[in-house]
Amino acid sequence: MLPTSISSMKSLIFPPFSPLSLHFPKTKPFAFFSLPSKTPNVSYPKFLHVNPSMPSPRPPIFSIPIRQSHIETPQSSSLCGEVHVIVGPMFAGKTTTLLHRIQAESNNGRTVAVIKSNKDTRYGLDSIVTHDGMKLPCWALASLSSFRLKIGPDAYDQLDVIGIDEAQFFEDLYDFCCEAADHDGKTVIVAGLDGDYLRRSFGSVLNIIPLANSVTKLTAQCELCGKRAFFTLRKTDETETELIGGAEVYMPVCRQHYVDGQVVIGAARSVLESKKLQCGTCT
Numbered sequence: 001m002l003p004t005s006i007s008s009m010k011s012l013i014f015p016p017f018s019p020l021s022l023h024f025p026k027t028k029p030f031a032f033f034s035l036p037s038k039t040p041n042v043s044y045p046k047f048l049h050v051n052p053s054m055p056s057p058r059p060p061i062f063s064i065p066i067r068q069s070h071i072e073t074p075q076s077s078s079l080c081g082e083v084h085v086i087v088g089p090m091f092a093g094k095t096t097t098l099l100h101r102i103q104a105e106s107n108n109g110r111t112v113a114v115i116k117s118n119k120d121t122r123y124g125l126d127s128i129v130t131h132d133g134m135k136l137p138c139w140a141l142a143s144l145s146s147f148r149l150k151i152g153p154d155a156y157d158q159l160d161v162i163g164i165d166e167a168q169f170f171e172d173l174y175d176f177c178c179e180a181a182d183h184d185g186k187t188v189i190v191a192g193l194d195g196d197y198l199r200r201s202f203g204s205v206l207n208i209i210p211l212a213n214s215v216t217k218l219t220a221q222c223e224l225c226g227k228r229a230f231f232t233l234r235k236t237d238e239t240e241t242e243l244i245g246g247a248e249v250y251m252p253v254c255r256q257h258y259v260d261g262q263v264v265i266g267a268a269r270s271v272l273e274s275k276k277l278q279c280g281t282c283t
């Protein structure tokens, strides 16, 4: 059989592929993207606040001093959308990293908005708060598909960057990231738990890895030995997958202490269960 030359191959793309087409701007004129801020050290994110039910404009409630050289703004000049994923156990700094990236994007003149799940009511619904108290205003939603309507289609069109925190709680994460990055040209920065307390894949976070431009796995510090922590140990005997909580329920642990911790918790659980069986008043 004769080898098929590239030019004789039937293209499935119409019009046929041209390298130039890769660089053609999609929808937005170049002027839409502002130049980097002239005051790189401290500034406030440019948030979109158009929801009439929310005070507008809401004051930025935090600002992280930023030295530009320390902040990675992943390839934000592309005219196509992007997806960046930040994962790791609890207390690894996922929310902190997300907030820094959002701040850096904002410093570059891009319009940003941040979404978190409304399941997490620990610090109220109007802001994202890190474990050490950094804050950023946000949209607390049940599903990502409601975002465009909530914010309003015009405001959505103006947005450059969308941050998503607690991504494990959004069932429609994959579809949203596809739509926002592939069709709407947004940069989507996603932070969430890759694994639950049993180290099972959590929600749809791992499903979006194939969509990602970059994936960052962060580590925390093992609460028991100080080594790097890759996992989250649940300290209580609740067994549901979703259980909102902080340091009172969870701790970051290394592999050794995860394994040891599971043995201890498993033993405690069986003692409790056998006590329940022996006790006439418990069912």
Ligand SMILES: Nc1ncnc2c1ncn2[C@@H]1O[C@H](COP(=O)(O)OP(=O)(O)O)[C@@H](O)[C@H]1O
Binding pocket: 088, 089, 090, 091, 092, 093, 094, 095, 096, 097, 129, 130, 131, 132, 220, 221, 223, 247, 251, 252
């Ligand atoms: N075991 C811990 N308990 C409470 N806070 C912690 C613990 N370990 C680290 N932290 C704090 O939490 C910060 C990270 O918070 P955050 O960005 O909200 O993490 P994540 O979103 O990954 O849970 C760390 O910089 C540190 O100050």
Ligand SMILES: Cc1cn([C@H]2C[C@H](O)[C@@H](COP(=O)(O)O)O2)c(=O)[nH]c1=O
Binding pocket: 089, 090, 091, 094, 095, 120, 166, 192, 193, 195, 196, 197, 198, 232, 241, 242, 243, 244, 245, 246, 250
């Ligand atoms: C491990 C694990 C965690 N959760 C909950 C607990 C917290 O409310 C969030 C994680 O918050 P963080 O910003 O990453 O610290 O998720 C859960 O529901 N189930 C789990 O197994």
Ligand SMILES: [Zn+2]
Binding pocket: 222, 223, 224, 225, 226, 227, 253, 254, 255, 256, 257
């Ligand atoms: Zn350890």
